[in-house]
Amino acid sequence: MQTVLVTGGCGLMGQYICSGLIKKGYEVIAADKEEGFYNMGKLHYTYIPWTPEDKEGFEKILEEHEINILIHAACTVDNDLSSFVTETEVNASQKCDEYIYKCAMSSESMQKVISISTEKVYAFPKSREPIREDADIKTTSNYAVMKYESEKALVNEMRNHKNVICCIARVAPVYSKEFTDNLMAKITDPKDKTKFVLGTGQYGFQMCCVHNLVDFILCFVKVAEDVSFAGNYNVADKTLTTAADIISFMRTYYSLGTVIQKSAGSNPISKIKKIFKPDKEYKTNYRYLDMTKLENNNMLDTTKASKIVTFRWDINNTK
Numbered sequence: 001m002q003t004v005l006v007t008g009g010c011g012l013m014g015q016y017i018c019s020g021l022i023k024k025g026y027e028v029i030a031a032d033k034e035e036g037f038y039n040m041g042k043l044h045y046t047y048i049p050w051t052p053e054d055k056e057g058f059e060k061i062l063e064e065h066e067i068n069i070l071i072h073a074a075c076t077v078d079n080d081l082s083s084f085v086t087e088t089e090v091n092a093s094q095k096c097d098e099y100i101y102k103c104a105m106s107s108e109s110m111q112k113v114i115s116i117s118t119e120k121v122y123a124f125p126k127s128r129e130p131i132r133e134d135a136d137i138k139t140t141s142n143y144a145v146m147k148y149e150s151e152k153a154l155v156n157e158m159r160n161h162k163n164v165i166c167c168i169a170r171v172a173p174v175y176s177k178e179f180t181d182n183l184m185a186k187i188t189d190p191k192d193k194t195k196f197v198l199g200t201g202q203y204g205f206q207m208c209c210v211h212n213l214v215d216f217i218l219c220f221v222k223v224a225e226d227v228s229f230a231g232n233y234n235v236a237d238k239t240l241t242t243a244a245d246i247i248s249f250m251r252t253y254y255s256l257g258t259v260i261q262k263s264a265g266s267n268p269i270s271k272i273k274k275i276f277k278p279d280k281e282y283k284t285n286y287r288y289l290d291m292t293k294l295e296n297n298n299m300l301d302t303t304k305a306s307k308i309v310t311f312r313w314d315i316n317n318t319k
Contacts, residue, residue, distance in 0.1 A: 001044070002111075003027040004221070005067045007100070008074030010036030010047065012179055013116065013210060017071060018045065020214040024222070029065060031058075032074065052096035058103055066109045069221055072100060072150075073116045083181075083287045085142040094149040101154050105161040112224060114167045114217060115154050119206065119234065119300055120144040120286065121170065124293060130301035133170070133232040143286035151232075158230070165224050169216065172208040172236035172300060173287075177253065177318050182207065183246045185287035187259065190278075196260045197243050203294050204240025209313035212237060219309040229308075234300040237314045245315050 004021050008014040009030025015038040021028045022044055030039065031050040039045045050057045052075040061067070075093045104110055122131050123138030139145045151168050158166045173182035186205050189196050216235050223229070250256040282288045302311060 001025060001027050002068040003029065003066055004069040004071060005029045005031060005061065005065070005104075006071045006073060007031050007050070007052070008072075010034060010038070011073065012176075013174065013213060014073045015039060016176075016210050016214045017073065017217055020218050021221070024218055026069075026221075029061065029067070031061060052100065053092070055099055055103075058100060062103065062107050067104070067107060068109055069112045069114070070100075070104045070110065071114045071116070071217060072097070075150075084284045085146060085286060086284065087142060090142050090146040090149070093146045094153065097150040098153040098157075101157040105157050105164050110161075110164055112165045112167070112221065113154065113158075114169060114220065115150060116213075117151050117168050117170045118144065118147045119170050119172050119236070121148045121151070124296075125298060128297060130299050131234070132301040133234055133304060141283050141286055141288075162227065165227055166230050167220055167224065168232045169213070169235045170232060170300070171213055172206045172234075174208045174210045174213060175315070175318065176210045179210070180250065180254070182287060183241070183249070183315075185289055186241075187243055187246055188289060190281065190285075190289050190291070194260055195256065195258065196262050197247060198262050198294065201244030201247060202242055204242045204245075204297050206236050206299050207241040207315070208236045209315070209318045211313040211318065212309075212311045215311070215313075216305055216309045223308055231304075233305040233308075234302050235305055236300045236302055236311070238302070238311050239314065240297060240299060241315050249315050 004026045006014050006018050009018050010032035014030060015036050018028045018030050018039050022042055027044050029046045029048060031048045033051045035047045048061060075096055104113060121137050121139055121144050123136040125131060139148050154166055175183045187195050187197060213235055247259055278290055
């Protein structure tokens with residue numbers, strides 16, 4: 001039985017990742033600042049109190065347990081943070097991740113390392129071509145900078161440990177039936193915080209049901225047998241989630257309240273572009289909705305990840 005260490009294992013993503021690993025027969029250790037209830041009491045599950053700044057604590061985990069796989073979801077998981085990421089947090093995260101990767105990959109038992117990153121590291125394309133893993137990088141927000149610095153730390157350390165299979169999962173904003181903050185951000189006006197829809201809401205967003213992320217990780221852990229599997233992987237739902245989908249979903253399971261239908265003639269989005277300019281909040285708030293990009297409908301190219309797993313979850317069947 002292999003042992004998997006999940007940093008941030010009690011957060012939104014981490015708890016589902018741990019649960020999936022337990023079901024697949026792994027010994028799972030969740031390291032986080034507070035214990036969650038989702039996996040508490042399950043067999044082959046251990047919680048260890050830890051924060052990313054605790055270097056001695058991380059070393060102790062590696063010394064006392066023979067860790068075969070590291071899934072690093074702490075410090076860089078958006079849903080465990082405030083929606084605002086400061087430059088101070090970016091700098092602190094960079095130092096923590098550099099140490100975590102160096103320490104983990106120096107362990108003789110370590111076989112695989114998976115880092116949870118974000119699609120926000122990509123430059124926003126002017127065309128509607130799918131965004132592939134080798135697309136241009138342009139970190140325009142603190143959150144994207146924080147994630148990309150973590151990526152670079154892993155790549156740099158990987159050069160010193162070429163026997164460890166490393167994966168960077170660039171994930172679209174996640175959601176589940178219970179976690180809807182990222183969905184709600186797509187129908188929230190960043191200026192006045194009202195809920196809105198343009199026209200009939202047939203414009204879409206690239207999202208990721210958290211269960212698609214879990215499925216990808218479970219499959220990667222199982223099938224990645226050599227370093228040919230190492231690299232970047234886009235992880236997202238198969239299709240875009242439209243604004244209309246989000247409104248229907250929220251009204252079905254929650255009390256949504258008033259949604260303003262905005263219209264500005266035959267092409268409302270184009271007219272909004274002329275008057276909308278992101279404010280200073282855009283750099284620090286990773287859920288900030290850039291109204292000028294609503295009509296682009298850009299998708300992540302998940303062809304590479306789809307060779308490993310079938311992305312079967314979406315807003316219509318999430319749990």
